[in-house]
Amino acid sequence: MFKKNLRIIHNYSKANKFPQCKNEFDTFSKTSDGIFKYRCEDIFKNFEGSDSIYIEPCVKVLKYIDYLDKNESLHQNTEYCMFLNYSLNNHMQSIPENKYNSSKFYKKIKTEYTGSPLNFDICDEEIKDINAIVRYHIEVLYNLYENFNKYISSCIPGSVPNCYFSDLCASIYKNSIEVCKTLFDTSFCNILKTFKDEYNAQIVRENSCYKTENVLSYPEVAYISKYLQAREGYVSLTNGYHMIGSNISPELYSAKHNIIIAVIVLLLIPFILFIMYKFTPFGSWLLSRAMKYNGIIEYMDEYDKKIHTGNSIKEQNTNEDNTYNITYNSLSQF
Structure with missing residues (x-):
């Protein structure tokens, strides 16, 4: 993952130089294809069939390497090879049903090229596959x-x-x-x-x-700071409670503080009630209230039984009327 991130950073690092690279590339790419076209036809032997789409990018790669090879002052300027890699990736991805990614395409040209010597090693380290987002x-x-x-x-x-x-x-x-x-x-x-x-x-x-x-601005205040504070607070939480306050955001710390208080209160209430019940007049008062309440409940249960018995006959007599009314109401709403 770390190497991947470094590679992405590297891909972006010279992008500001690419317009200059393109201007130079456009200039020397207008020269005659000359012998390079024949070399590419040898490499992609089915050049009159499905491989014909690879002749043009092959010629451009050979011209580019030839240009860099003849200009030693550019050998240390990695942006030229990075631009070649970017252009090659774009071109390869635009080909329907492409048989080669950029690195395989470059390797095929390098290994099968048979013309006058070209220093392909100049850009060897920079030819990598780049995903669509990058x-x-x-x-x-x-x-x-x-x-x-x-x-x-x-x-x-x-x-x-x-x-x-x-x-x-x-x-x-x-x-x-x-x-x-x-x-x-x-x-x-x-x-x-x-x-x-x-x-x-x-x-x-x-x-x-x-x-x-x-005037351009950069969104670096609210969201990023909260994200980083929350992430640092989580790491501190795994290392020890005493470190949380110094790393986590005030909002998260306040929420955690409230949760701790609620848990403590819930644990204390039963303990306090038990002490009051055992050692204060509160216990006898609570017992008398409970007995009185139980008496009321028993009375209400007996009353409900009597009412239920008296109403059972009435419910049977009105059952047919209730069915009729429900059906009628349903039809009227339909």
Whole structure:
């Protein structure tokens, strides 16, 4: 679980660099497919049949690796390989009845490629399968930073900034921040929080596109603090009662305090009544009241028997009339 969380954090960590990676990728991917297309047709031998859908992504992978291989200054910049991984995951998931996930697809190309040497190891560590939720969150972060970069680029002295991009950033952020109210993906939310700080600082500094409604906020007060307090209080409760007060929230502590008082009162009442019954006049008074009450009950039982006997004949005489009345009422309501 810990390794999985680290992997998710790693996937988000360079998303702000992806727009730059895409610009470079789009530039060199427009070059001729050349020999790479033939190499991909050798790898996916049924290229005229079901494997034809894999030729295009295969060519792009080879071009990308070739570009990185020739630019040694990029070897240490993991965002380029992470962007390749993100793009490859998106493409593989868009193929109907896909036979390969991203990692298997990359491995097949690496092991079966027979052309001039390419250093596939450059991106080997970054090619991993990404689930749909993480891919969507990366897409959100990509769109945020792409529009934010366009907004910053338009903030040139002597020109009017393009507020369309700042407004678009605010809209995307507000639509995405709702998931952070439920602690759904804390890694994603931490990146959103960082973006919020960068964006707010920019619109205040630039000022031309500043709008009160576009100042971004982060939902980190009420729900998260109560959740953490409750969780810490539970851990303290398992370790010892004396630690509860310092960790649990005031509301939970008050409720627990009330429960303890109620239990103590329930235990004390029978004990107090027993003492009063044995050693005070309260016992004799209670006994006399009980005997009087029992006498009344016996009298009422005898009275009920007499009434029941007297009414039994009357009930038999009116039984047929009662049946008729019930049937009639039912028909009238129908």
